[in-house]
Amino acid sequence: MSDHVPPDLDLLPDGSFRPRRPPLAARIFRWAVIIALLAVTLALAAFALWFALVLIPVAIVAGLIAWLAFRYQVWRAGKSGTRGPWRP
Numbered sequence: 001m002s003d004h005v006p007p008d009l010d011l012l013p014d015g016s017f018r019p020r021r022p023p024l025a026a027r028i029f030r031w032a033v034i035i036a037l038l039a040v041t042l043a044l045a046a047f048a049l050w051f052a053l054v055l056i057p058v059a060i061v062a063g064l065i066a067w068l069a070f071r072y073q074v075w076r077a078g079k080s081g082t083r084g085p086w087r088p
Contacts, residue, residue, distance in 0.1 A: 007020065
């Protein structure tokens with residue numbers, strides 16, 4: 001037989017057993033996992049915010065290039081003497 005001592009079970013008056021607290025190492029590990037998950041979540045949120053902030057100047061430059069291309073097309077249409085839908 002093994003020399004392992006079985007745990008004490010506390011039987012409550014209603015017939016259920018009192019839950020045992022997990023060992024200290026298990027409680028520390030649980031809190032370490034929770035803190036690690038929070039840190040990963042915070043890191044992902046920071047990365048998403050950084051990526052969004054990097055895209056703002058890219059969108060502004062793309063809009064400026066599109067506006068300049070449009071103005072160039074308007075200028076070329078006016079220079080060629082053809083009447084467009086915006087000229088009577």
